Amino acid sequence: MSEAKRKSACITQEAANWHALQRQEDWSRTQQARFMDWLVASPEHLREYLAISRIAGELGETMRGMAIDLDALIGGDLTRSAPDNVVALPFARSLARSKEPPRHRTRLLRIAAAAAILLSLSVGMYLSWPQSGHYVAEHGAPRTFELPDGTVVHLNAESALSMRFTLLGRRIELARGQASFIVAHDRRPLAVHAAGLQIRDIGTTFDVSLQREQARISVSEGRVRIVSDSGEGRRVADVRAGQSAQVDYLDHSISVSHDDVETMTAWWQGRIVFRDEPLRDVADRFNRMNAVRLYVQDAAAGALRLTGNLSAHDLDSLRAFLEAQPTLETFVTEHAIQVRTRTVQPASTRRQ
């Protein structure tokens, strides 16, 4: 190995080491100062650091496009400590990305040609904060976990979210279902994207639930701002602690109601609490949790608004609760509870 090559390999090693140190949790001010000293010691250092950052970013991208069986990599004996319902899905994000007309793009590309080179390095910057992940909670198995910034997420059953934390922001996307966020304080803003909405927040606890016709955003602590995720980011509403906003998917029309915090967080403890909610949404919530499904047979029954507080797994109580509603009747079939609008009462009872 030539002398020059040995030296350059040595700088690579140092750059990788600094890069890895940055991501250590107990990274001190003194270390930051030493890192700065190293960085400005030579342009070679800086160039190498950028190159390493770029590779780090590209590794994340590359691995996201590969099917990697992490459990197999780690080996069977260690997997028991892992949550069994974390499914890492490869997601392809390259295809649908750019919608610029091709001609316009080409011209801009030319303009950006030189910038591209350094930029492709500094792209490493966005990607090198390689905190991204995809989380899925299966049917009947809600879960709670912590994101790298300390934000705690309660993910309801049959729900999925992905996160991507960069240098400049924390972005979470709720693909389906329901999740509560106890947001850790961080200088980077956090935004949850769901159903064409953006819920922005700094240091609060809130819940986002994608229901059939609307998104429901409930704040149990602090305050969030909801903006439209398209175009100029029109503000939809500000929601404070103790409030729930229901935003229509189609026109983003909104209604804000007061809700107590216990209602909002009840599902973390496996309770289903509903205040003046349509039966079809209540049914969805039960069905996330149980193998026995609740089927609502007609639209009138589905639209019936109910208030109650039940254990998510206690189907007997659920059935009793539904039977107690004067306009509903239920019957049990295999693996299902059917509920429908009560048919006309028998003539004999009527006459009395």
Added chain:
Amino acid sequence: MLHGFFVRRGANHEAEDLVQETYLRLLRAHQRQAGAIANPEAYLFTVALNLAREQAVRRRRSPLPIEELENLTALLATEESVEDVAERAQRRQHLQALLGSLPERTRAVLVMQYRDGLSYKQIAERLNISPHMVKKHVVRGLSVCRRALVDAAEGE
């Protein structure tokens, strides 16, 4: 490897200028306010990105209309559009092959770190090793990939 990349792009000088200029700005900031930069990495990336943007704008003789400037910024913000797609695909393939050549443990660490965004502590717990060892795997994985890409470019 970077050299090869630049030559193919025919923009060697500009790129080198950008690295040098970034370096000088960082150095100046460092001398002016030593120790005051709380997060050198974030600072470095901000400087580099700003310079790249400035240069992109400067290369146009006439001032850009505002609307186009916004487009440009948007364009610069997405890595897809600024980088040659073929180049990217090639690098990605190379990285895939390199990943396969790494020891399983190192590979597992890289997956958890860069794909899943787990902290060293979380990775350490999962693998039953110390966070220090996790960091070592990260350093090794990155170094191997970087050196292999350098060698590949020099061999061309």
